[in-house]
Amino acid sequence: MSAQKRLSVVLIAKNEASLLEDCLKSVSWADEIVLLDSGSSDDTPSLARHLGAKVFENKDWQGFGKQRQIAQDHATGDYILMIDADERVSPELRQSIEACLQQPDANKVYRLGRRNLFLGRFMRHSGWYPDRVNRLYKADKYRYNDDLVHESLNFQGAEIVDLKGDLLHLTCRDFFAFQRKQMNYAEAWAKQRFEQGKRCSYFSIISHTLGAFFKTWILRAGFLDGKQGLILASVNAQYTFNKYAALWAFSHQLQKSEPL
Known part of the structure; x- marks a missing residue:
């Protein structure tokens, strides 16, 4: 041994x-x-x-x-x-x-x-x-x-x-500190995807956001976690929105900066 x-x-x-x-x-x-x-x-x-x-x-x-x-x-x-x-x-x-x-x-x-x-x-x-x-x-x-x-x-x-x-x-432990961290993660995620050449449409922002809520609340049985489950489903949707909205914003800014 x-x-x-x-x-x-x-x-x-x-x-x-x-x-x-x-x-x-x-x-x-x-x-x-x-x-x-x-x-x-x-x-x-x-x-x-x-x-x-x-x-x-x-x-x-x-x-x-x-x-x-x-x-x-x-x-x-x-x-x-x-x-x-x-x-x-x-x-x-x-x-x-x-x-x-x-x-x-x-x-x-x-x-x-x-x-x-x-x-x-x-x-x-x-x-x-x-x-x-x-x-x-x-x-x-x-x-x-x-x-x-x-x-x-x-x-x-x-x-x-x-x-x-x-x-x-x-x-x-602290809801506001958690939200700030989520924003930092969303920005870093969007920046990395943008640098990798990833882009997203305006429709993708909405579809991914709604999908995140449905996945957490229904598919992953968030409703069994009570009030915290509902809040978490909303937070996950918000985080997803921030990620894809930031990626869309990077792409939109790039288009505006390109010469006509």
Whole structure:
């Protein structure tokens, strides 16, 4: 039987001091914790060091995918567990992770189910649960794509294995902060698609917006999440509208700037 592999917990952060302690305590059992700071103005770096993390800094922001990979490159463990400051590893998930490290398989990428908090309620429907994400993998085999937003792990056809236990995600603690983040994501999404040559029509804005509401509220049973489900369906529709309206606006501005 092979020896248990070393685990590096890796996260990127900026001004996350208010969330960091509970996050790092939930993974204090790992062999090392690596935090890459993006230029915090609060106590994030010093607090992370106090809690036992190895802290590095990179202010040259090139998108979430690139930043995660830079953070991963600082890790020395055999396996990577990639998390965020607003996530916490539950005891059951810890047991699942430790079991994987005792019987490692480099050809597998492990997928974690996230339980997302929205306005005081951990959602069970609306497409927000189990919200599986690929986060545990062999350090020297898998890397992140260079995406500006909604970054993804390039797992190269590996077998995906679902782990038991939840990754608790404090998605929406402050509604206005959540909305601001959604706007930033929408702008980054539209910019990336525009630079890739993508365009959209005025009709696409409306159809995608209505589709997002219907998908969340009906197809993903958001109505079973009560008032929060209805609000979330509306928020998802708003976010979708912002994405496609921004993409349309980029295209419209380009047309106006072109010489007649």
